[in-house]
Amino acid sequence: MKPVSSRPAGYTIEELSAVAGMSARNIRAHQTRGLLPPPMRHGRSAYYGQVHLRRLERITLLQKQGFNLASIAATLGTVTSDRETGRLDEAMADIARDQPLLFGSLERHGLLGRDEAGAVTIARPAVSRAVSELAGAGIPPAVALRLLGRFMDRVSPVAETLVGVSAEQLAADGGSSAAQTACLAEVLVSAFRTAVENAVELTFPGSDRAAWAR
Numbered sequence: 001m002k003p004v005s006s007r008p009a010g011y012t013i014e015e016l017s018a019v020a021g022m023s024a025r026n027i028r029a030h031q032t033r034g035l036l037p038p039p040m041r042h043g044r045s046a047y048y049g050q051v052h053l054r055r056l057e058r059i060t061l062l063q064k065q066g067f068n069l070a071s072i073a074a075t076l077g078t079v080t081s082d083r084e085t086g087r088l089d090e091a092m093a094d095i096a097r098d099q100p101l102l103f104g105s106l107e108r109h110g111l112l113g114r115d116e117a118g119a120v121t122i123a124r125p126a127v128s129r130a131v132s133e134l135a136g137a138g139i140p141p142a143v144a145l146r147l148l149g150r151f152m153d154r155v156s157p158v159a160e161t162l163v164g165v166s167a168e169q170l171a172a173d174g175g176s177s178a179a180q181t182a183c184l185a186e187v188l189v190s191a192f193r194t195a196v197e198n199a200v201e202l203t204f205p206g207s208d209r210a211a212w213a214r
Contacts, residue, residue, distance in 0.1 A: 010039075010040060010047030010048055010049045011047060011048045011049070011052075011053070012045070012046070012047065012048075013027060013028070013039070013046065013048065016048045016052060016053065016056070019053060020053055020056040020057065020060070021060070022056055022060065027056065030056070030059060032133050032137055033069065033073070033129065033133045034073070034129060034132065034133070035055070035059060035069070035072065035073060035076060036052060036055055036056065036059075037051065037052065037055070039052070055076070058076065059072055059076070062075065062076075073129070087135055087140070087141050088122075088128065088131055088132060088135065088141045089120075090141075091140065091141035091142040091145060092112060092120040092121070092122070092141075092145070093119075093120055094142060095112075095120075095142065095145060096112075096120045102145070102146060102149050103120075105149045105152065105153055106145065106148065106149050106152070109149075109152040109153075109156060110123055110124070111123060111124060111127055111148065111149075111152065112145075127148070130144075131144045131145065131148075159192065162188070163188055166184060166188060167181070167184070170184055
């Protein structure tokens, strides 16, 4: 008589990778960014089910249709674990209490704020998602928020100067309508993002662009 296997139904990540036609690395990246629910745990092993497979198939289909990961997240919604949300809330409360200068910086840059009850909140959903992803990758929320604050302190003055110069140039060239300034704003945001993406590729040459370019 064969022994009954104690393994639950489902796929290992290697099996899911083969069935879905997606690398295990990208599966983990989708899970980290909240596009894929966490796997079922059985001892030290993780198993994925049909829900995970269908989700990956949906993500692949949307990518083939031209959607980027940010659009896919908006379409499908994201899943953030209660544990990660709790860690983020705790980190924000600690910063507000123990590091007022850092909190003031993040608040000044429009990243953190307070709700009607006085609780610290992240003002931009994209920032909340990114910090949660970093937490999932092993970087504590408090460290991520400190890095973010220092980055914004350095980049904001440069951005303000360049945007001001561009606005002056547009006005000098006869452009001042709301539609023209809106288009300029979109171009500048896109250009700045491209510059940051190029710098990331140079600084982290082994990084997977598909995992962070959205």
